[in-house]
Structures are given as C-alpha cells and as structure tokens.
Amino acid sequence: MSEPALYFSKSNDKFICDLCPHSCVLTDSAESFCRVRGLISGKPSLLSYGMISSIAVDPIEKKPLYHFYPGSKVFSIGSYGCNLRCPYCQNWQISQNFNNSSIVSPGKLVDMALESGAPSIAYTYSEPLVWYEYIYDCAQLAKEAGLNNILVTNGYIHQKPFEKLLPHIDALNIDLKSFNKNTYKSILKSELEVVLENIKMAVNYAHVELTTLVVTGMNDDMSEMQDACRWIASLDKNMVWHVSRYFPSFQYNKISTDVSFIEELYVFAHSILAHVYTGNMHTGNGMQNSYCASCGKVLIDRNGYSVRLVSLKNGRCDACGHPFEAVLEV
Ligand code: SF4
Numbered sequence: 001m002s003e004p005a006l007y008f009s010k011s012n013d014k015f016i017c018d019l020c021p022h023s024c025v026l027t028d029s030a031e032s033f034c035r036v037r038g039l040i041s042g043k044p045s046l047l048s049y050g051m052i053s054s055i056a057v058d059p060i061e062k063k064p065l066y067h068f069y070p071g072s073k074v075f076s077i078g079s080y081g082c083n084l085r086c087p088y089c090q091n092w093q094i095s096q097n098f099n100n101s102s103i104v105s106p107g108k109l110v111d112m113a114l115e116s117g118a119p120s121i122a123y124t125y126s127e128p129l130v131w132y133e134y135i136y137d138c139a140q141l142a143k144e145a146g147l148n149n150i151l152v153t154n155g156y157i158h159q160k161p162f163e164k165l166l167p168h169i170d171a172l173n174i175d176l177k178s179f180n181k182n183t184y185k186s187i188l189k190s191e192l193e194v195v196l197e198n199i200k201m202a203v204n205y206a207h208v209e210l211t212t213l214v215v216t217g218m219n220d221d222m223s224e225m226q227d228a229c230r231w232i233a234s235l236d237k238n239m240v241w242h243v244s245r246y247f248p249s250f251q252y253n254k255i256s257t258d259v260s261f262i263e264e265l266y267v268f269a270h271s272i273l274a275h276v277y278t279g280n281m282h283t284g285n286g287m288q289n290s291y292c293a294s295c296g297k298v299l300i301d302r303n304g305y306s307v308r309l310v311s312l313k314n315g316r317c318d319a320c321g322h323p324f325e326a327v328l329e330v
Pocket residue numbers: 017018019020021022023024032033034035036037082083130
C-alpha cells in the first residue's frame with residue numbers, strides 16, 4: 001500500500017526525497033536508502049503506508065520512557081525500513097523484514113489501541129520517521145481519540161518535516177548513538193549534528209528522553225560518553241538519559257558491553273544529571289530507580305518491569321516537596 005510523499009523536490013527531471021538528509025533520488029524500485037520510498041505511477045510515495053510488521057502492548061518502560069506515565073502500558077507498532085545502518089541493530093528482525101506485514105489503516109490502528117486500553121500509541125521497533133506520512137495521519141486521529149503519541153526514533157530527519165509532526169507528539173525517546181561525528185558518518189551513515197539539533201527542537205514540543213546503547217568497540221569510550229553527558233546537561237540537567245548495554249546482534253559480533261563500564265558511566269552521569277538509568281542489564285541495583293533531584297529519596301522503585309511509585313505526592317517528593325520532573329497521573 002502506498003501514499004503520496006509529503007516532502008520531495010525535483011532536480012534535473014529527478015525526484016529527490018526531502019524527508020531526511022540522505023536526499024535519495026526516488027526511482028520505480030525501492031532503491032532509496034531506507035527502502036520504503038520510491039515512485040508509484042511517477043509520483044514520489046511512501047511504499048509501506050500502513051504496512052505493520054509488529055504489534056504489541058508493552059510496558060512503557062520498555063521503550064524506554066521512565067518519566068512519562070510510569071507503570072502504564074503502550075500500544076506499540078513497528079514497520080520496516082530504516083535510514084541508518086547500525087551494524088549491531090538490536091531490532092533487525094523487524095527493521096529489515098520486508099516480507100512479513102499486514103495493512104492497518106490509521107483509523108483501524110486507533111481503534112485497536114483504544115480496545116487495548118493503553119493510553120498511548122508508540123511508533124517504535126524500527127525507525128518510524130521513514131513512515132512519516134502514516135505516522136502523521138495516525139497521530140492526528142490518535143490525539144482526537146484522546147491517546148498520547150510516542151516516537152522512539154533515531155532523530156535523523158530534516159527539521160521542516162520534524163517541526164510539522166512534533167505538535168502531534170507527546171513524548172519521544174531519541175537515540176544519541178554516539179558523540180563522535182566520525183562514528184555517525186562512517187558507521188551509522190548519518191550526521192551527529194542533525195540529531196543534536198533535532199533533540200534541541202523536540203524538547204520545545206514534547207517530553208524527551210535520550211538513550212545511548214553503549215556498543216563495544218564503537219562508543220565504549222569514557223571521555224566520549226562524558227562529553228555526551230555534559231552536552232545533555234548543558235541542555236537540561238533534568239533530561240532523562242538511558243545508558244544501555246549492547247549484545248551481539250545482526251552483523252556485529254563483538255562481546256557484550258562491559259557491565260563495569262556502564263556502572264562507572266552511571267556514577268559519572270548521575271553526578272551531573274538528575275535522572276540516569278541503566279538498561280539491558282541486571283536490575284535491583286538501584287540504577288533503574290528514580291531519585292528526588294533535591295534530597296535523593298527513592299521516588300519510583302523499579303525491578304525489571306515492576307514499577308512502584310513509592311514517595312510521590314501530587315507529583316512531588318513526599319519528603320522534601322521537590323517537584324519530580326515527569327508526566328504523571330496525579
Ligand atoms: S527518508 Fe528514506 S528516501 Fe527519504 S532521504 Fe531519507 S533515506 Fe532517502
């Protein structure tokens with residue numbers, strides 16, 4: 001199923017996709033970098049409109065979002081295609097599976113989400129921004145139905161389309177995959193600066209949390225991670241940062257991230273950011289809990305996907321009254 005593309009231009013009789021900085025020339029076959037955009041009857045189109053390859057009702061902590069309705073469920077969908085090339089992709093079975101999908105119209109999607117009882121829809125698993133037109137249509141209908149929209153994204157898109165979509169989005173988890181321009185360019189096939197600028201834009205519209213998968217041999221460099229942390233703090237010391245452990249996957253076989261590296265990074269980051277969490281590693285060590293930024297009391301106790309709001313009263317720490325920087329049902 002296809003839908004006319006919203007962002008393109010014409011140069012020397014060729015159609016160029018203007019959705020992300022790859023600026024692909026669109027052709028009759030899906031040869032674009034993300035493999036979901038091309039020409040249908042000569043018109044620039046999204047080729048995968050409504051083609052859903054994965055649906056689940058997940059804990060919101062799985063996105064991960066720890067400060068947006070903690071403990072709630074989220075109706076989550078994924079399609080295929082991506083505009084980055086992470087050799088260690090942890091969701092490659094979804095992002096690269098071009099054969100296993102069913103068509104779900106935006107109206108049907110919203111009905112399914114409402115039936116699930118979850119208060120939010122997450123566009124996730126692979127890269128949602130390459131299915132832009134579908135998300136744009138779904139997000140508007142979802143808002144009308146009283147649902148929240150969540151994007152779990154690499155943040156690699158031109159600012160114009162991003163700015164048009166953001167007013168319909170309530171929360172984002174954006175990957176900050178590295179803090180090294182060369183890594184973004186040579187390994188991930190994208191640009192760090194674009195992602196940083198989009199993070200800066202997104203915080204003006206929605207709740208934003210960041211995730212960095214610490215990958216052995218790519219970004220497990222303490223000085224690079226500390227620079228990333230300082231940049232986040234320069235934006236907002238209350239910005240949530242998830243630092244997660246990588247496991248060998250897809251085309252990348254280096255050993256899993258050293259747990260002690262993640263723990264050391266957590267200690268550093270927690271000294272300058274109020275809310276840091278470790279992911280994909282053992283729980284129960286307190287590194288998934290939320291702490292009061294003022295007095296340090298545990299506000300949310302997490303063990304796996306078990307979430308207990310323990311010391312919150314009307315969105316504030318019940319010990320010192322400091323506000324907890326989160327979107328909560330109060
Ligand atoms: S969205 Fe896809 S087709 Fe468009 S420029 Fe980016 S990678 Fe190319």
